[in-house]
Amino acid sequence: MKKLFTAALAVLAAISLVPLQAAARNQADVIIRHATIVDVEHGQLLPDQAVATLGDRIVAVGNDADVARRWRGRQTLDGRNRYLIPGLWDMHVHFGGGEALIEENRALLPLYVAHGVTTVRDASGDLPLQVLDWRREIAEDSLFGPTLLSSGPKIEGLNPVWKGTIETGSEADVDRAIEQLKALNVDFVKITDSTLKPELFLYAIRQARAAGLRTSGHIPMQLTLDQVVDAGLSSIEHLGYAYNAGAKDEAAIAADFAAGRITRQEARARLDTGFDRDTAMAAYRKLAQKGVFVTPTLNGSRVIAYLDRDDHQGDDYLAYIGPGLRKTYEWRVQRAAGATPAQIEQRHARYQRVAAVIPLLQQAGVTIMAGTDAGFLNSFNYPGVGLHDELALFVELGLTPAQALSAATRAGPAWFGQLDQYGSIDEGKAADLVLLERNPLEDIQATRAIHTVLLRGAVQDRAALDRALADTHAKVAAWNAEAAR
Structure with missing residues (x-):
């Protein structure tokens, strides 16, 4: 009888514990069950997570x-049967085309999210203050779009080619520019070289670094890679600048160009003929040692290089690009169309030569950042989907899918010093996640097979992503109709 009573008490105790155990579970907003986590850092899969x-x-x-x-x-x-990766980062985008195109640019923001891009680095256009406003609105959750990290206005010389810049002609001007950018609370500094004096380019890098700001930019042909790296440049934008450092006589070419003894075209020809693998590897190892990252922006270069083979007039994605933005494509299109057959062949050859240094950078230990150069001006280089094109090119050129994926998930956070918040799927990190239908370590094209995006913890399922695409599509259709009237 005593044993029966004891057993009954045990059953009652077990029953009473069930709701207590259930109540004791922590409350989450979202749980993703039975996923295979892609550990990008180690290139491995973690099943049933x-x-x-x-x-x-x-x-x-x-x-x-x-x-x-x-x-x-x-x-x-x-x-x-799905694969979970950290949110994708596009580390080189642009917004611009003038104030008349503000709404067309704003309509691009959902395209990034719809393609799994949860963070973008705005490398400055001619709407820098508008972009900084969007950065704030997105952070406040009053505007839908990827997290925006922006340089604000570029530092340039006097009367530059590019609009939306802070013009500088002296060290005092550069000092004021740095103060202005600090007041705008920019995320980094972008420096370009259309009219900026080489000595001021180096000065701007040093002053920005002294102010605690990362720097990114183009490299004037009057300077060598060594000079800008020693000054403290944080990232090189566009692969061609890194390619130039492979020329044995890069310093002599820079000096001759600075002295006016050779034209820009002659300088480029000498850089091409002087390229040497050992010289390049030595330069790239220095980049790795100094912690200088490279954003190749290959997809935009590829599109322009081969416009003679594909004019992109049949691209379905044009339906998501407003008529004003499409018009900004014409400058590069017309310039490419004016090339002779010999120049077209040279264009193809240069793209292939430059692209071929991607695996050399990887071998030297340089951190490669995935960035598209998408936005206005850069013809048929589309926001959102362009990042997947970029990753496909990386793999085509010799990177592994894991290395390409790292360039789009870990390199950006590493450059900004934010790997403690992004770049892997760990407790305490940002809830920026992309759930894929296929394994991206097996096939990099799987990054396009998006089931769901978590953007700052908010679930964007396939239906929501499709609605975001449809919304931009409808806006563009209305703008097209208005432009046709």
Whole structure:
């Protein structure tokens, strides 16, 4: 009788514990169940994992059964047979074309999210203050779009080619420019070289660095890669500038160009003929040692190089690009169309030569950042989808899918010193995640097969992503109709 009574008490105790155990589980906003996490840092897969998020942060990651026992979510996503990666970063985009195109530019923001891009680095156009306003509105959750990190207006010389700049002709001008950019709370400094004196280019890098700001930019032909690296440049934009450092007589070419003894075209020809693999590798190892990153922006270069083979007039994606932005494409299109057959062949050859240094950078230990150069001016280089084109080119040129994926998920946070918040799927990190239908370590094209995006913790399922695309499509259709009247 006593044994029966004891057994009954045990059953009652077990029954009474069930609701207490359930109540003891932590409350999450979202739980992704049974997903395969892609550990980008180590290039490996972690099967049957669960991820719990609360607000814009990841609060739990681990074996599915363990996380599900400790957490319950207001919303549950099925990750079975799917692959979870950190949000993608496009580290070189532009917004511009003049104030008349503000709305057309704003309509590009959802395109990034719809393609899994949760953060973009704005490398400055001619709407820098507008972009800084969007940065604030996105952070306040009053505007839908990827997290924006922006340089604000570029530092340039007097009467530059590019608009939306701070013009400088002296060291005092540069000092004022740095103060102005600090007041705007920019995320980094962009320096370009259309009219900026080479000595001021180097001075601007040093002053920005002294002010605690990262610098990015083009490299004047009067300077060598060594000079800008020693001055403290943080990232080189466009692969061609890194390619130039492979010329054995780069310093002599820079000096001859600075003295006016050779034209720009002659300088480029000498850089091409003087390229040497050992010289390049030595230069790239120095980049790695100094922590200078490279953003190749290959896709834009490829499009322009081969406009003779594909004029892109049949691209479906043009339906998402407003008529004013499409018109800004004409400058590069017309310039390419004016080339002779010999010049076209030279264009193809140069693209191939420059692109071929991608694996050399990787071998030298340089951090490669995925960036598209998408936006106004850069013909048929489309926001959002362009990043996937860029990654495909990286793999085509010799990078592994894991290396390409790292360039789009870890390199950007590393450059900004934010790997403690982004770049992997770990507890405490940002809830910027992309759930894929296929394995990107097996095929980099899988980054296009997006099931769901978590943007700062908010779930954007396939239906929501399609609605974002449809909304931009409808806006562009209306602008097209208005332009046709």
